[in-house]
Every structure is written in C-alpha cells, then in structure tokens.
Amino acid sequence: MGILDFFKPNKYENSKLIELQNIVFNIDSTSLQVSRKQLNDALNKYVSDHSKIVNDCVNLIGTTSDSNTFFTRFNLLNVHLKALSKVENYYSFSEMLPSAQLKKLSIDKDMLINCFISKSWETLLSKTSSLKTEKAKQNNISKFFENIYGYKNNMSNSNVEHLEKLKNSTNLSKVKIDTSGKVIYDGLKKEIDASLYEYVYNKAINDKNIHKFFPEGIPKQTVFHIISEHFKGRRSEAINADICKMFFDISNKNLEKITQTICSISSIALTMSRSKKLGINWYVWRTCMDTRVRPSHAYLEDVLINYDTPPFSETLLNEKPIDNYNAGEQYRCRCCASPVIRLDFISWPHKVFYQNKIQTMTKEQFESIM
Template identity: 40%
Template sequence: MTDLKSILKTIKKFTKSKEFNEYAERAALKMVTSLFSDSGKTWRQAARVNSKGKGIYEALKNELNGPVGKSINEQIKRNAKLIKSMPTSIRPQITNFVKEETLKGRRSENIAEDLLNRFPHMYESKAKVIARTEVSKTSTALTKARCDSLGLPIYIWRTSKDQRVRSSHDIMDDVIIFWNDPPSPEKLAGVKSKLGKYHAGDCPNCRCYSEPVIRLNFITWPHKVYYKNKIVTMTKKQFEEIM
C-alpha cells in the first residue's frame, strides 16, 4: 500500500470482515456483562443494610428476564456497533495527516509508510476514548434499569473528586437527581455546550457515576436537590412533599 486511497480501502475491508465483527461483538459482550456483574455486587452489599434487602435480592435474581435484561442487550448491541465503527471513525485523522505531510512536500510513498506505523496508535487512542465513554454510559444505563425495576426514583450524582473533574460536574457532586428529570450541568454552570440534559456518566469522557438512593434516612439533611432546573437545598420534609 503506497497511497491514501488503498489504505482507506483496506480499513473499510477490515471493518466488514467476519473476524472483526465477531471480535466487536465479543468485546461488547465482555464490557457490558462485567459491568453487570460488578454493579450487582454493589447492589447486593446495599441490600444487606436496609429494609428492602430481601426484595432487592429477589429482583437481582430475576432481572435478566425483565427490563434490566432488555437494557443489557441494548447496550451490547450499541457498544458492538461503536466498536465496529472505530477504524472508519479515524478516517478524518488519516486524511488530515496526509494533507499536512503533503503540504510539507513529502512523497506519497513516505507518507503512506508513516501512516501504517501510526495507524495502530490512532486506533488504540480512539478505542480508549470510546471505551471510557461507553463503559460509563453502560454503567449508568444498568443502574437506571435496576432502579426502575425496583421502584427507586432518585440517585445521588457522584464525581471522582479530583482536579480532572470539569467545573460543570463539580457543582453536581452530592446532588439528588430524579431519574425522570436529568439536569443540564453545563447550563447550570453557565457554560456554553450542546450536550443538553443527561445523567451522571452519560456524556463523553465522564467519570461521574450515579449512586442509587434506597432509603431517605441514609441521606444527611438538609441536602442539595436538582428540582425545576435549579439546584436547591431541601429539608427531608420538603423533599418528601415533591416525591
């Protein structure tokens, strides 16, 4: 392969191969089922320390046959589709690299050689971004499905509490959120963004997560609550009135 056209043709052929498609489906299955297993442990731990424990245990045993099982299958399909798109999605990077090197006066044969050496790195970089985002989104989707099946309407937004936390998410930390009313963190922080409304862990490169609230007694009151497009502080009594 000595030119851009043949390299892109090879990438396209690779994405349609049986081997790559099988790999993508296996990777997606592994990603989702491992999250399902890990988060299940967390839920079982929570079940041991509250009055709904028995109900949660029974729900966890049967959830694959209900909405959680449906959510898992949807996440596997979505993640497999994203993994399959990775080689194609780095095309803009390849095109830009060729354009920049051509402007430097380099020969196409030399550019193609460099590109072949860079391709694994670009593929790996894109894979890491997708993996970080999709693992987080999948975790949120599974938590929401579990909460829906157990009749738990709220969660607490948690951040990773380090310097990498974006300012719009920093203000969401420790805020009670209703699953049926996701916030727009950027709008609340006065930051211009097209992300719109979403739950913890549901935007690109987000490391936040949703902590299900099983009993209001586990919360220290007064507490921050996202309500009617604002973050307000409520007492337990005030919160119970809007539940």
C-alpha cells in the same frame, strides 16, 4: 524584596500569617520568619504536593485489587486531605474543599471498602479460573482472605459481614463454576432487555463528540457489541481492540474514548433500570473527586437528581449547554449514580436538583416531591 518589607500588618493579620507559616514550613515559631512572597510560594507548593498525592490515592483506591495498596492509600488519603484542610482559610480551592472531601470520604468509607472487597473477589475468581488444580485454587483463595483479614481493624461490622458472606459461600465446586463469570452474566442477561440497548444507542448517536467521528451515526451493531461485551465483564480496553478492527479511519485513542463512553452509559442505564424496578427514582450524583472532574460535574457532587429529569449541568455554571444527561452519560464522564435507597442515609437539609435549579430542601420538603 517581599511585600512584608513595605507593609506592616496589624496584630491579627500577623498572627494568621505566623499560623500559616508554621503549617506550610512545619515549624513552631512565634514570629514571622519569611516574606509574604516566600509564604505564598510555599503555600502553593504545599497545596500542589499534597494535591498530587491525594489524586494518586484516589486513582489507586478506585483501581487496585491489592489489600495493602488499598488500605495504605486510603489512610494516606485521609492524612493528606487533613493537611490540605488546614490551609482552607488561606487558599482558594477551585473544587470541593478538602474538609468536605474528608467528610464525604468518612460517609462513603463502608461503601468504598465493600466495593473494593467485591472487586478484589471478582479479580481473584478470574485469576483462579486459569489454574489447573483445585489445590492451587484453594491456596489462592486462602491467601486472599489471609491478606484482607490483616486489615480487619480498618473495617466496619458491615465490611466484615460482607467479607464473611464471601468466605462462607466459598467451596471448590462453586469456584469452578463461578470463575468464568457465567453465573453473574446469566443473571445480568435476565435483567437486560432490548429497551436498555436502545436507550444506550440513542444516547450514543446523539452525543456530539461521538458524532464528530461518525457523522452518519455510529453503527448500531457496534454500540450493541460494546454493550454486550461490557456486561460480560470485559474491560473497555479489550473491547476497544475489537472496535479498532472495524474502523481504520479513526485513531485507536479516539475509539478508546468512544468505547469508554458507551461502557459508562451502559452502566448507568443498568443502574437506572434496576432502580426504577424497585421504585427508586432518585440518585446522588457522585464524582471521582480529582482534578480531572469537569467544573460543571463537580458542581453536582452530592446533589440529589431524578433519573427522569437530569440537568443541563453546564447551564448551572452559565456555560454553553451540551445536553441534559445523568451522571456517567456524557462523553468520557467518570461520574456515577448512587441510588437513594433510604432517606435516612442522606444528611438533611440537602441539595436537590428540582425545577431546573439546585435547591436546598429539608427531608419533609423532599418527601413531598418524590
């Protein structure tokens, strides 16, 4: 017997329950058909089902290089976030509200699609490098553009321009050179100096989780090998296969976590180095927006951070502090830093981490501390 059998809600409460009932059961009724317990159970299932699909979509959008999968999942993500946003007033979400995620997805759409295009292009070049004939390479390239142009209606002018630049720069002789990643790697080598290697190494030896497995400190040559191979474009799984041959007393799974962490720190170190050379000292903290994001990191989502004064993120939620670190610098952290190139790209007022706390600032206030 449900609570409704003992408690008769007032007219306003009853109308809200009917509204919720119609959402979670997908019906159109003017009266309450279920008990509060049934409604609560249905609400929990509704949130669980939609959240699972949201998480699957986020993971696939971030990893796939297939056009159909990306755009289908991107649209599906919108659909299920909208479904979750309908019950925000009835359910206590522990992370970012679905409506806020929808807004962020809309703001980041161009960037996400451009990243997908670039990643798919790099994957294509890598695959074509193993093909023996120029005709086979050209056929693969033609098929790539044919597939992705099928989703032109889902793209902005910025996305189409990015795609056109890739297409216009394509010729067989260039593909033969670029497929190995040599051009990209040669460019990276010019940017990476000894200070970047030392920065990543210092972060690694001071990481408490890594220290558990290397009480005397992880060997410098191991860290340097991971950094070097990471910037060559090798995946962390492949790099970890090298590391596993060096240490037989640590499980492959734990070594994989360490390798992933060092790769992540290397990426943020390069982003930070590039930003500072351009006079950019601030970035927006970005999370993966899924259930695996740590509460302390979810709390920093969309917050402006200075590279030189990163937060002790745990203390912001009164948790035991680990260390102060930028996005992506902590053990197994999947967050990333999005450099602030123009203030016009930021919505104001905005949250800013300044003087060891998160403050809401206007554009003028932020400009005064830049």
